[in-house]
Amino acid sequence: MDERIDTGSIIVQHDGIPLPEYVRFDELWHDVAPTIRALVAEAATLAADGYGGVPQDENKATYAGMFTAEDSTINWSWPSHDVHNLVRAFHFGTGIPGPFATIDGEHVRVLRTRLTPGSGTRVELPDGPLWIEEAEPVAQRFP
Incomplete structure (x- = not known):
């Protein structure tokens, strides 16, 4: 120390x-x-x-500082690995709700993703696809 x-x-x-x-x-x-x-x-x-x-x-x-409300929205221009790790961080626990995204016009909280082909919704990102395995609808637009 x-x-x-x-x-x-x-x-x-x-x-x-x-x-x-x-x-x-x-x-x-x-x-x-x-x-x-x-x-x-x-x-x-x-x-x-x-x-x-x-x-x-x-x-x-x-x-890496504390998560803020700005960190709770997925940025689809990020590389797939960064989005995947953001979802994993929120799964681990950040103290704030998220991460939120809009998928096919629906506002959701993304709960689980994967970087390899699998079930769920395939999302194309700048460096390749990401699969959203689990998400839940949210009643209102997220931050």
């Missing part, structure tokens, strides 16, 4: 934790808890031995 959030040196890290395509916040900890326990134990041992870690590469760092 240092004076800013998530900017301190890296003492230990691990990637590659297998997660399902659609995970909810309350399910996540079951999947990541064993890795977190191991990392904290390893980091504590290294820190106690005086290891200060390696500085983070600021060129690779990203920041």
Whole structure:
């Protein structure tokens, strides 16, 4: 840790934790808890031995702020992967409703998408198709 959030040196890290395509916040900890326990134990041992870690590469760092109402509407000019990840983020839980879209003139909340051929409505995006597997109508126009 240092004076800013998530900017301190890296003492230990691990990637590659297998997660399902659609995970909810309350399910996540079951999947990541064993890795977190191991990392904290390893980091504590290294820190106690005086290891200060390696500085983070600021060129690779990203920041995602809190979701806002503007984030709750799907932008069909985005790449399919970005739209898919937006739907997944709202499935995980953002604290605001969404994501909303207009499909064939109907206003809907998109609940589940896929990047490979499957059931549901196929939507053509700039870089290729996206399949909307699950959506629910909304009574009024979204933000």
